[in-house]
Amino acid sequence: MMNLLAIIFGAFVAWVAYRYIRYNYLLRRHLHKFLSDHRVDFSRVKYAPFYGWPGYVVVFDSPQRRDAFRNSPVFEALLGEVQNMHGYLTLGGRSFDARLAVALEPINLQGLSRV
Numbered sequence: 001m002m003n004l005l006a007i008i009f010g011a012f013v014a015w016v017a018y019r020y021i022r023y024n025y026l027l028r029r030h031l032h033k034f035l036s037d038h039r040v041d042f043s044r045v046k047y048a049p050f051y052g053w054p055g056y057v058v059v060f061d062s063p064q065r066r067d068a069f070r071n072s073p074v075f076e077a078l079l080g081e082v083q084n085m086h087g088y089l090t091l092g093g094r095s096f097d098a099r100l101a102v103a104l105e106p107i108n109l110q111g112l113s114r115v
Helices: 002-037 063-070 073-086
Strands: 044-047 056-060 102-106
Touching: 002 044, 002 056, 002 073, 056 063, 063 073, 063 102, 073 102
Parallel strands: 056 102
Antiparallel strands: 044 056
């Protein structure tokens, strides 16, 4: 009986690990590589799903870099890449919109300080 429970638990852990790698890590790595190939100066890419829709947050070192990226043609290319990655998704008659799935933000250091 214990062996059967160990096998079921191991299969569950493997399934969770597979889902994390496939639907979180690899997608973030793809966008990280895309931005690096276009020589964008950013800190990291976070995966931030919202109500079942995939979402990404590109974090920059400063608000000025964020604003410069938002006004560049590479931002439109990033939106196109995200749309290509998830364009097949639909939910309740609504299709995926990359403009709603990509957010840009500067690093917020206020949460790190202890007052």
